Amino acid sequence: MNTLLHVCCAPCSIMCVESLRLEGVEPSGLFDNPNIHPFTEYRARRDALIDYARGAGMELEVAGEYGLRRFVEAVSADLRFGNRCRTCYALRAEAAAAFAAANGFSSFTTTLLISPYQNHELLRQEMEQAAGRHAVEFLYRDFRPLFREGQRRAREMGLYMQKYCGCVFSEEERYNKVK
Numbered sequence: 418m419n420t421l422l423h424v425c426c427a428p429c430s431i432m433c434v435e436s437l438r439l440e441g442v443e444p445s446g447l448f449d450n451p452n453i454h455p456f457t458e459y460r461a462r463r464d465a466l467i468d469y470a471r472g473a474g475m476e477l478e479v480a481g482e483y484g485l486r487r488f489v490e491a492v493s494a495d496l497r498f499g500n501r502c503r504t505c506y507a508l509r510a511e512a513a514a515a516f517a518a519a520n521g522f523s524s525f526t527t528t529l530l531i532s533p534y535q536n537h538e539l540l541r542q543e544m545e546q547a548a549g550r551h552a553v554e555f556l557y558r559d560f561r562p563l564f565r566e567g568q569r570r571a572r573e574m575g576l577y578m579q580k581y582c583g584c585v586f587s588e589e590e591r592y593n594k595v596k
């Protein structure tokens with residue numbers, strides 16, 4: 418099967434790639450994550466992924482544009498930012514589905530499905546809707562049982578490990594906790 422794997426970061430990729438390969442699917446990666454702030458954090462995650470993909474022998478496409486303005490414009494349409502995660506999933510789902518359709522992939526999936534910290538069902542809905550718009554299959558997999566093992570392996574490999582989800586709001590939530 419010719420499957421595009423939307424990738425959020427290197428640590429989350431490890432077990433997704435391994436699991437897909439075990440079922441005979443050879444994924445090609447796409448890094449398109451305008452939600453990651455600030456730019457230096459985006460660059461750290463992107464560069465760690467490039468190194469990981471090279472080592473794992475996975476093809477990888479990196480979006481040419483960072484996309485900060487695209488992200489801010491989309492989430493600020495809701496002035497209280499209450500739906501920001503839905504908007505964030507929708508942006509990345511749209512990018513992945515459009516890329517898959519334009520490049521002849523029969524299906525796509527995402528490493529976001531491995532994280533127990535994401536809203537899994539909302540993510541699935543947005544991915545399926547984007548798949549429908551672009552007439553490409555969304556390959557749903559619940560990778561969450563593999564999350565801890567992936568984190569352990571990432572630490573063992575010395576990969577860059579992020580401390581927050583990605584956007585500046587999640588950075589505030591991570592560090593602005595009452596002690």
Ligand code: SF4
Nearest residue numbers: 502505582583584587
């Ligand atoms: S918390 Fe994570 S999923 Fe939600 S908007 Fe921020 S980066 Fe996107």
